[in-house]
Amino acid sequence: MKHLGIVIVDGVGYRNFVLSDFCAHAVETFDRVTIYSGLPEDVYSDLNFANLKVKELPVFKENGKTWFFRKLKEVAHLQHHKNDFYGINANLTKNKAVSNSRRAWLTRLVFSITRIFNSERSIKKFYGWQQQSFAENFITEEYFELLRKDQPNVLFFTHQRPPYLALLDHAAKKLGIKTCSFIFSWDNLPSKGRMAAPFDSFLVWSSLMKKELHYFYPKTKDQTVTVVGTPQFEPYVLNRYASSREYFFERFNLNNQYKSICYSCGDISTSQNDGLYIKVIAEALRDKQIPKVNFIVRTSPAEDGSRFSSLKAEFPFIKWNFPQWKLTRENHPEPWSQRVPLEEDLVDLRSLLEHCDLNINMCSTMGMDFMLFQKPVINPVFGNEENGLYNDQKYLRYSHYERVVASGAVAIVKNDQELISAINESLKNPKARLKQQEQLLDLQIGKTLEGTSERILEALLNL
Known part of the structure; x- marks a missing residue:
């Protein structure tokens, strides 16, 4: 029996590995599939496969x-x-x-x-x-018993960072179960702390990420590391999430005679100046420094959007898209991880990516989402160490984003006038950076979006 265990830790993992085609292909590739979930079991109610089971992991609290x-x-x-x-x-x-x-x-x-x-x-x-120290925590024995009863051939971690994954990896190794981790995001290796555990093998986005993994974790040079791409973008090539241009204008209550700008927010921990950038754009529209356009703001799925209440009141012409991510469990040590996207939200997101004419964001991976649809991207970074604003210019020096800046794939703007000029130029000449965008996507996403789930499962089967 070929038995695959899949560890899904949060709503983003749910989006990448459940709302993609991964599970549908997994049940065809393996005789048995078990999802070990950091989310409540009932969020998987739509996964109706005879050979797939979901087991909710008990919440781990560190001593x-x-x-x-x-x-x-x-x-x-x-x-x-x-x-x-x-x-x-x-x-x-x-x-x-x-x-x-x-x-x-x-x-x-x-x-x-x-x-x-x-x-x-x-x-x-x-x-x-x-x-x-794990021996002192009763959850360790529960994880051990769970894996001992199921005996998956491979335990696949869809993330490498949450602390409790170390317990699962520890239990799996004691039972002789092979472990494999997917490197979750493009910035996790060059800017984050140690991963949770020394997994047996790894799946990575690209050859670039493979080199980074070998650099930060030299032991991985002797382990299996496979380039598979990422399921993060796979929904953009799945027909069930596509929508028409007519749907786009109706869904977001837009004027179909105008072009559309989308500002996509980060969360307040890293993107504190979002409100300032939204206000600069709104004032420029009001003062006719930018031609008439539809202006849409998509907030972070990790937030409820309440920090923008005053902007909603001041600029009623802004259209707001609050991501449809349901909070599945309260009183959790990491409540943001318990937000789970609805399928309707992926339709909304893809509609924005496909039908908006320009994206503005503060150094977010969302820039790549829009580049996949050949849309121009602007990164406003007004804050530095001297001017009293939150210092978001520091992110330009993070190694994963230094490559973006050096590529010329995005417009980097550091004040009001640069932002307004970049918006006008991008609307006038939207394909100016297309070649640079394609080169950046080739570097960061090592494989085609089509077939991502199949490649991941083939790699896991080979283990």
């Missing part, structure tokens, strides 16, 4: 000892690479303690230890201590 050893492991990784990568150093700085709580003093101790001990050997030692 103090596990947290301390995990923190040692993660911060040591950041310390080890801080001089080579701006994004790593920025993340390290963000981890520094500022309060006087017990946890803050322990964090300071972590920083003191890892300034000296941050080699791969030290990181391995810290992870060993973290593993030993």
Whole structure:
């Protein structure tokens, strides 16, 4: 029996691996498929396959000892690479303690230890201590029993970062189950801390990501690492999510005589200036510095959009798209992870990508979404270390985004007039950066969107 276990940790993983064709192909490729879910079991009610089961994972809460050893492991990784990568150093700085709580003093101790001990050997030692601490958590035994009863041949992690994945990997290794992790996002390797566990094998977006994986995790040079692309964009080539131009204008209540601009927001933790950029565009439209267009704002799925209430009142001509992501569980340690997209939201998103004429966002992966539909992209970054705004220009120095800037695939603008000029120029000459966009997409997404799920499953079958 070929049995595949799939670990889905959050709503984005649900979008990528359930709302794509992945599960439909998985049940054809494997005799049995089991989803181990960090989301409530009932969100999978539409998956009606006889050989697929969903098992809800009990919520894991770290004890103090596990947290301390995990923190040692993660911060040591950041310390080890801080001089080579701006994004790593920025993340390290963000981890520094500022309060006087017990946890803050322990964090300071972590920083003191890892300034000296941050080699791969030290990181391995810290992870060993973290593993030993798992024995003190009753959830460990539940995970072990779950896998012991099911005995999947391969346990596939659709993300590599959430801490509780370390318990599952630990249990799988004790049972002789092979583990494989998909590298979740294009910025996870060059700007984030240590991944949750030393998985047995990996699936990556591109040859570029494979090189990054080998650099940050030298041991992976001796492991199986397969380039498969990413299911993040696969819904854009699935017919069930397509819509007509007529639907687009009707759905968002737009004037079909005008071109359309979409501003896509990040969340407040990284994109605090969204409101400023929306206001600059709205005022330019009101003052006729930009030709008449439909102006649509799509907020982050991780938020409810309430931070834009004053803009809604001040500029009633702005059309708002609040992503249809349902909160499936409250009182969770990471409530944002429990938001799950509806299929209707993917229809809305694809409609925006396909039928809008221009995208504006602050250094988001959403730029690639629009590039896949050959649309121009503008990145406003007004904030720096001197002007009092949230410093979003720092993201231009993160290695994954340095490549975007260097490619010339997007327009980078740093003040009001540059933003307004870039909007007018992009509306007038939308294909000006098309060649650069195609080159960037080839670099970042190593395979065609068509067949992504099949490639992933073939790689898992080969394990």
